Amino acid sequence: MANSFYDIAGQLAQLKQQGLYRSRRLVDSPQGVLLKVDGKQVINFCSNDYLGLANHPEVVARFKQAADQYGVGSGSAHLICGHSSAHHALEEELAEFTGRHRALLFSTGYMANLGLISALVGRSDTVLEDRLNHASLLDGGLLSRAQFQRYRHLEDNDLQEKLAACTGKALIVSDGVFSMDGDLADMPRLAELAKQYQAGLLVDDAHGLGVLGKSGGGIVEHYDLSTDDVPILMGTLGKAFGTFGAFVAGSDDLIEWLIQKARSYVFTTAMPSAIAEATRVSLRLLQTEVWRREKLQHLISRFKAGAQQQGLQLMDSVTAIQPILIGDSQRAVDMSAALLAQGFWVSAIRPPTVPVGTARLRVTFSAEHEYHQVDALLDALGKVIA
Template sequence: MDIFEKCYADDYIKEMIRNGQYPYFLPLSENEGNVASYKGKKLIMCGSNNYLGLTTHPKVREAAIEAIRKYGTSCTGSRYLNGSIELHETLEHEIADFVGKKAALVFSTGMQVNLGTISALIGRGDYAVLDKDSHASIYDGVKLSYGKLERFSHNDMDHLERVLQSIPEDAGKMIIVDGLFSMEGDLAPLDLLVPIAKRYGARLMVDDAHGIGVTGGGHGTSAQFGLTDEVDLIMSTFSKSFASLGGFIAGDTDVVQYIKHHARSMIFSASIQPASTAAALAALRIMVAEPEWNAKLIHNGEKMRKGFRDLGFNIGNSVTPIIPILIGDNDKTFEMAQGLFENGVFVNSVISPATPPGRQLLRTSYMATHTEEQLDQVLDTFKVVGKKVGLI
């Protein structure tokens, strides 16, 4: 059998492309924060992870430019050997302080953080216990380890306890959850999860890729629950609120030191480039000095959740500026997205396997930089298209 045979199949994606319904990989000519442009058409961007809108902040832009002037465009090597610069360590120290941990380690991408951290810590005979809705990078990190994978139903603490009871008492265990779940905008119940982890001798890692900058006054989901000291590891990316590219893991000094010397995705990858490092550092300093960005983001999220509910849309259990429009059908999801796009609103279509069958949705997300007028226009457009499609 030809291993490429599956590539030539006449599948669902090719049918969507032929019908002009394919909503992915759209090459935007402009993406200035809350407004994007596609082939000359202006769109209100409601599908970005740029939660604080800092990609266009003058201080972030200037920091990236200045880093290129000083360091060039690349560090041309791994952190382990020749690719570390002072800027990396400055960022690590300030991030650790921001999230309330002793130490932090920066990686070139958020994906690499999870691949490297999880595969370094979960060894043969150990167990990784994941929320079923955990991000793909968490699952892939477990696959790269020599440990065993167990899952529990999304935010179901009773099921988590049953899973932990089934694991040998003397086995190493780490529970890994998203702090803020990226598709449906709900939070991991850390207030319930922490006592369970302690009861069963399990360590706890929180992937807060979407939570930092958003929850806990920007300090993350652990801070939201007042449990920073009780969470063992906090992970996040720079590609969202930090307006850059890269990621970090933060925790106790010895644990971070161990990851630093065993995470293959860091040791065998080129280090985060100077411009991205400087941009993330500038964004972090803005978060610290200007908390009004987070306050405006929270306001915009509250406005949109109320607006969608008042219109009759199903937004699930969202409590954040990530707001799903639950549809439950592939064709209607694409029809709704296309109607919104044609009327000047950009959203993300999410179908299986990215979400379970029956939970197909439009993922919408909002920024601190969205204006009241833009948000009102988005709600008006959803009302018109939603009625046309038959969702409300």
């Protein structure tokens, strides 16, 4: 007798009918603007490698050297035998980069957010999150067992009403750059409300660090805020840094508390030391090669101007994330496939990643893109969307 628990074929078929089925494509080349995908070369407009550092020769060379020095696996969690001098040096350099006392490495951004939120609040506390926060932030809030509330996207009045009704400790949690819309959190207002109501403030700046700010300091530098304004900063290393992993930066006490209490730090194998060494190189390049941010902004401006001329429905974003609102999920999938057939890889983003009825083509830019590639993408979009 078949076990009905595993009978999910019907549910999979339903996802396909709704245009919500997800599938993977095979990449057979290093990450970059030109990718070999399923045996075909395409121009990549869906990567988060915003500064083009994922395959930078200096980053790759240091990774190879460090693999010879440290091997591949780290062997254990940081608190056992997995914390190397490479990890420690990177943490110190990330702390200096962000202007914080200390930083703590996590193996992924998802794990950083789960561990961070759960370590800071519990059953008698409240977590207040923007409705469009990344899934890792939402899951971190839910798993913390604190009272979990979501405020309307970028609606500080709604947040203020909820803060006023809180009892016990409250933690405000927000993306810095919202990953599917590309818009920015109003960090000055969030900082003001956190101080007014004696709440904690955590910003996940995964898509802002390296991209925003004169020196790549992200959303905090963009708004010229202090560490007192935004005490808890989470950043990822797999986007503008071009490598892998994540970190939390803050006060000495915060980092020590996380070392003691963040379960996703305590009970997880440390990232390979070679990754940490490669990231130290990408951090230096991120800070010194200012032209990467400057070129990225020029590319974004060129695309936005061309999209406006074509009447494309862009969302309110000044970042490397430039979503084109389509609405219907299947239509977004079909457009993505049509672009791929023309040699352009642009992801179709659908529910539950975004709200129902807001499926979009998520165009992302890298400093490695060339202006003629942006123009070619605009031409292709004109044919597909017409």
